[in-house]
Amino acid sequence: EPLEIVAALEDFFAVDMPLAGRHALVTSGPTYEPIDPVRYIANRSSGKQGHAIAEALANLGARTTLVSGPTYLSYPLGVDVVTVESAKEMMAACEAALPADIAVCAAAVCDWCVEEKSPEKLKKNGGGGVPALLLAETPDILATISASRATRPKLVVGFAAETENVIDNAKAKLSNKGCDWIIANDVSMASGVLSGDENTVHLITETESEDWPTLSKWEVGVRLARRIALSFSDGSGSGSVGS
Ligand code: C5P
Numbered sequence: 001e002p003l004e005i006v007a008a009l010e011d012f013f014a015v016d017m018p019l020a021g022r023h024a025l026v027t028s029g030p031t032y033e034p035i036d037p038v039r040y041i042a043n044r045s046s047g048k049q050g051h052a053i054a055e056a057l058a059n060l061g062a063r064t065t066l067v068s069g070p071t072y073l074s075y076p077l078g079v080d081v082v083t084v085e086s087a088k089e090m091m092a093a094c095e096a097a098l099p100a101d102i103a104v105c106a107a108a109v110c111d112w113c114v115e116e117k118s119p120e121k122l123k124k125n126g127g128g129g130v131p132a133l134l135l136a137e138t139p140d141i142l143a144t145i146s147a148s149r150a151t152r153p154k155l156v157v158g159f160a161a162e163t164e165n166v167i168d169n170a171k172a173k174l175s176n177k178g179c180d181w182i183i184a185n186d187v188s189m190a191s192g193v194l195s196g197d198e199n200t201v202h203l204i205t206e207t208e209s210e211d212w213p214t215l216s217k218w219e220v221g222v223r224l225a226r227r228i229a230l231s232f233s234d235g236s237g238s239g240s241v242g243s
């Protein structure tokens with residue numbers, strides 16, 4: 001879109017790279033949790049939002065590591081990409097990528113995995129019996145990064161994909177996960193966010209809540225990256241959303 005071209009040109013020719021010297025870690029896409037060699041459980045996620053954020057941070061000069069679950073997207077320019085499948089692999093890749101100054105956890109990580117995946121393809125037994133899957137919790141990557149002591153990034157940003165009470169649930173998530181900012185969005189089927197190109201988000205910190213207009217996911221990435229750069233330029237690196 002024309003606005004995206006203008007913003008990309010502005011970033012390309014920017015003499016000032018406000019995030020130069022910073023390392024940003026971004027998670028994106030879904031995770032696949034295997035049931036057997038051919039089946040898995042997953043969350044719906046295109047990875048569009050996380051990839052856009054990674055590209056926007058790189059455009060502002062940050063060395064950017066994108067840890068991505070399976071998507072059909074091409075890799076963003078100027079970004080180091082690590083591809084993973086499961087939440088466990090995503091956790092390990094993030095830990096290997098730390099330390100970072102900024103972490104943005106945009107991935108739709110599956111909350112549960114199958115406790116014991118079958119080494120062979122499960123077979124229908126023909127008698128109507130179905131396998132019972134015992135689920136276990138996956139590691140919470142956002143909460144783990146937020147709680148890490150020696151390697152905690154100065155600014156940790158999480159996402160709250162909600163289908164109801166978007167702002168209240170996002171505020172609760174901010175304190176439960178221990179992150180600095182939450183980007184909250186409505187992902188109910190009616191919103192069309194999950195597979196679409198647009199997003200309507202709210203930026204929530206401990207003290208502020210800001211409603212952004214409906215933007216393309218690419219523009220949300222650019223705006224968030226600029227906000228992050230602003231929070232580093234005032235020396236705080238977290239907390240305040242700036243103006
Ligand atoms: O708990 P919930 O999935 O709603 O939280 C969403 C936020 O937490 C997102 O930022 C997501 O990337 C992150 N998350 C994570 N690891 C999980 C579950 C969610 O990093 N296992």
